[in-house]
Amino acid sequence: TMVDVVARTAEEVFIPLTVGGGIRTVDDARKMLRAGADKVSLNTAAIDRPEVISEVAEEFGSQCAVVAIDARRRQGDDPTKGWGVFTHGGRNATSLDAIEWAVEAVRRGAGEILLTSMDRDGTRDGFDVELTRAVSDAVNVPVIASGGVGTLDHLAEGVTVGGADAVLAASIFHFGEHTVAEAKAVMATAGIAVRPVPSVP
Template sequence: MSLAKRIIPCLDVDNGRVVKGVKFVDIRDAGDPVEVARRYDREGADEITFLDITATHDNRDTLVHVVEQVASEVFIPLTVGGGIRTLDDIRRMLNAGADKVGINSAAVFNPEFIREAAQRFGSQCIVVAMDAKKVSQPGEADRWEIFTHGGRKATGIEAIGWAKKMVDLGAGEILLTSMDRDGTREGFDLPLTRAISEAVTVPVIASGGVGNLDHLADGVIEGKADAVLAASIFHFAEYTIQQAKEHMAARGIEMRL
């Protein structure tokens, strides 16, 4: 008897559609977000994350409606990320039915925003999303830094210290994406995942690079992640969530089956 590790399918939403690209290019259409969310719920997803990949005004309005619709019929935790910059953005998403919001670049521009958000809405709904990339050379000690703008813009901020700082400010969970692995299907950056997970007291969601079911299990067993997030392996029906859970359970991981 213990807490189950979670599988979180991520829906990248653009203009009312679920899309998935490789390293943010080569975008492929993967369906209607409400339909996709329903399917993941039926298959046993532990949570669902929606990511607004353009964060334009129109796309935001679309996403609010998607979340409202999903929240009225899918009764598992919902997270919304992408372009969350103000307390009003958070309030709007929570009122639409989101349980948590993912905050990424706004935390980099103004770390105090995380404190304000946690004080206002509670740490339980504040997920800090961090995009990290390895900057050390082969032979050097591992070092990862935070990048923004889909991995294009360096900040010079060291990732492990950043994660700790975010937790100190009130983050209730960390969504960690390896920008080296995102979209590559080569598996999570396991040393990065493990380093972050062991450094913080809050749950860590591993993201970026899942190409098969062993990658999910590796994220938990070797990466020490509390939850694993994946998009494309589920969108195109390569695997169902149920298959993923059974595979992870077969490797000895506690799952909700």
């Protein structure tokens, strides 16, 4: 079960662990937190029933309530048209505007926004820094940029240009192209404060 996966993972990693997927209620969140997660990420459940954000934040603190937003540009490359919110991996459109939804999620108690550009996800062309900047400027909680990293410089751009507080990448690490230590070195060179890489015995 997912609870077992979380428990085994929490035993092995010593960094903050956020768990998402299928968390629809306070009870679901409780199970993940008891299993060792530090935070839970809400996406479709929060769109379907926004009150769950407040419920999780009130029960466990806003630092535990992450709202994941999958956004896509409304009209191609024109940022003046804004970004819509999608669910189910970017397949299903909602009527929500990404910036307005981020503001509403924070108002309801979200302590962090995980922002994925569905236009950039998997492209390796870099973050949608206009989207990231728009959301980062609109909310007063940390924003994690996601979607599109192809180079280590893209990570730094997410912070320096996009205004993100943190960045997420997958394929550049999964396929062994780069290490976390290399990523941190590039970010530090760009003037971004990063945690030191722990030595591995």
